[in-house]
Amino acid sequence: MELLRVSDAAKLLRLSVNKTYSLIRQGVIPHTRIGGSIRIVKEELETFLKKGGEQQ
Template identity: 45%
Template sequence: MIEMAQDSPLMLTPHEAAEILRVSPQHVYSLAAQGLIPCVRVGRAVRIERVALTEFIRTGGRTYAGGWKRQASSPTIVKSSGRRGNNK
């Protein structure tokens, strides 16, 4: 099981996440871009929540069904009554 130290930061840089995963920082950027590891942008900087990275590792490098990205909802179709202008 993965243990977090009390003084460990809540947010990691891609380089710090790469050290934990033992992969290159570019691979971490790629995983984040694919939505496999959730990240946040602070200006131009990318940060990864330590808890999210721990969960990614705990699940064997897989995400939940549908990935971490929010699924787009189905578009709402509004049918027109065929009339234009005032409805008097």
């Protein structure tokens, strides 16, 4: 299981870091918190993208 920082996920999504944080706050992008940091499971992000970025 590979964990991505928000900045890395933003690059994959071709979005700004601020927009990525906004989508995380809205619950659009699946994520987890480890300590105080937000991390995104790469496989979950890929599944999210394959579904066209739809909310689950």
